[in-house]
Amino acid sequence: MADRNRATLLELLNKPGNNVCADCKSPDPEWVSVNLGAFLCPECAGCHRNLGTHISRVRSIKLDNWEDDQVQAVAELGNEVVNQKYEQFLPAYYKRPTKDDPELLRSEFVKAKYSRQEFIYPDRQTAYCSGIKEGYLYKRGRDDKGFKKRRFCLTRKLNGHSLLYFIKEKDTAPKCEIDLDSVNVVFAKDKIGVNPNGLQITYFVNGQTRSLFVYADDPKEIVDWYYAIRAAKFEWRRIAHPQQDETELAEGLTTDFTLEGWLQKMGPRKTDGFKKRWFTLDNRKLMYSEDPLSPFPKGEVYIGHSDGGYGVTMGARDVRSSMVYVFTLNTPERDFILSADTREDMDQWINAFKEIQTTEPTSQDLRLLRMLNNNS
Numbered sequence: 321m322a323d324r325n326r327a328t329l330l331e332l333l334n335k336p337g338n339n340v341c342a343d344c345k346s347p348d349p350e351w352v353s354v355n356l357g358a359f360l361c362p363e364c365a366g367c368h369r370n371l372g373t374h375i376s377r378v379r380s381i382k383l384d385n386w387e388d389d390q391v392q393a394v395a396e397l398g399n400e401v402v403n404q405k406y407e408q409f410l411p412a413y414y415k416r417p418t419k420d421d422p423e424l425l426r427s428e429f430v431k432a433k434y435s436r437q438e439f440i441y442p443d444r445q446t447a448y449c450s451g452i453k454e455g456y457l458y459k460r461g462r463d464d465k466g467f468k469k470r471r472f473c474l475t476r477k478l479n480g481h482s483l484l485y486f487i488k489e490k491d492t493a494p495k496c497e498i499d500l501d502s503v504n505v506v507f508a509k510d511k512i513g514v515n516p517n518g519l520q521i522t523y524f525v526n527g528q529t530r531s532l533f534v535y536a537d538d539p540k541e542i543v544d545w546y547y548a549i550r551a552a553k554f555e556w557r558r559i560a561h562p563q564q565d566e567t568e569l570a571e572g573l574t575t576d577f578t579l580e581g582w583l584q585k586m587g588p589r590k591t592d593g594f595k596k597r598w599f600t601l602d603n604r605k606l607m608y609s610e611d612p613l614s615p616f617p618k619g620e621v622y623i624g625h626s627d628g629g630y631g632v633t634m635g636a637r638d639v640r641s642s643m644v645y646v647f648t649l650n651t652p653e654r655d656f657i658l659s660a661d662t663r664e665d666m667d668q669w670i671n672a673f674k675e676i677q678t679t680e681p682t683s684q685d686l687r688l689l690r691m692l693n694n695n696s
């Protein structure tokens with residue numbers, strides 16, 4: 321009996337929609353929410369467990385025993401039926417969590433979907449859907465490096481949206497007004513040591529990329545800010561490009577960094593030594609700074625197509641060094657001699673550069689090149 325039930329469940333995995341996780345769409349789900357009828361990956365199943373059994377009761381297809389009526393109930397539902405209900409008003413600017421996203425994005429998605437049922441009842445999306453938001457976040461100081469509570473506002477202007485923050489509670493003039501057009505926002509993951517609910521907000525100011533680091537005590541609050549910024553950018557794009565469909569408009573609203581990590585970088589002269597720098601590859605923009613939380617990078621480099629004089633090779637010509645995993649990034653202006661701690665790290669960086677250098681730049685990429693050139 322148990323074997324027959326398990327065989328039925330394994331067969332159900334072949335039904336369209338059930339071959340991927342109902343929530344994050346990663347392949348080969350091994351868990352099932354018995355009452356919801358959703359097939360889930362282990363990570364999302366973990367989030368379901370945290371919702372409480374009154375909302376979702378998860379069981380393993382392989383490890384648990386299944387009763388006939390449980391299998392019958394799941395057979396009648398399945399991921400397509402579940403998502404038709406629980407994602408019927410999933411906003412286009414929403415980002416479905418993937419394996420590379422931090423835990424809080426996944427757990428908040430699962431809570432929003434099943435606990436708060438925000439995608440069944442759109443009026444429950446008010447915390448972020450309008451692209452207008454006000455609240456308090458802890459912001460890292462540019463100079464003093466401590467985190468201080470600041471009032472942030474996301475507002476609509478005539479020609480777009482702005483993100484503002486104020487130093488004092490009652491200040492009417494913001495300390496800073498950021499045009500949302502150049503803003504990117506990513507989760508800071510474990511970069512802000514004191515709190516995992518952090519965001520890194522980057523934008524262009526005077527030809528340089530500024531990084532703001534903020535966090536909130538409540539994970540929902542920081543995820544709401546993330547979606548409020550995406551919603552605001554989405555709304556502005558919709559006005560600017562009315563002919564585009566929602567999928568096109570939602571593309572690249574925010575971009576996760578391609579790669580981040582410590583590398584050793586040699587100074588411009590071959591007699592210079594190596595210095596440890598934090599590198600961030602944001603699509604075609606490579607930034608390096610002294611610290612992962614630096615407000616401004618020490619350098620920013622555009623990575624173009626190999627036809628334009630960009631390249632990457634293992635090793636470095638005419639360089640004597642005890643470093644093992646050395647590689648050279650070529651740009652028309654300068655060669656960057658870099659060294660990774662491990663072979664794996666080096667391969668990751670080389671592959672990331674190669675991929676970019678064999679991809680045709682878009683008009684947005686060329687705009688970035690102009691912005692960076694204006695600075696140098």
Ligand SMILES: [Zn+2]
Binds near residue numbers: 360362
């Ligand atoms: Zn999943």
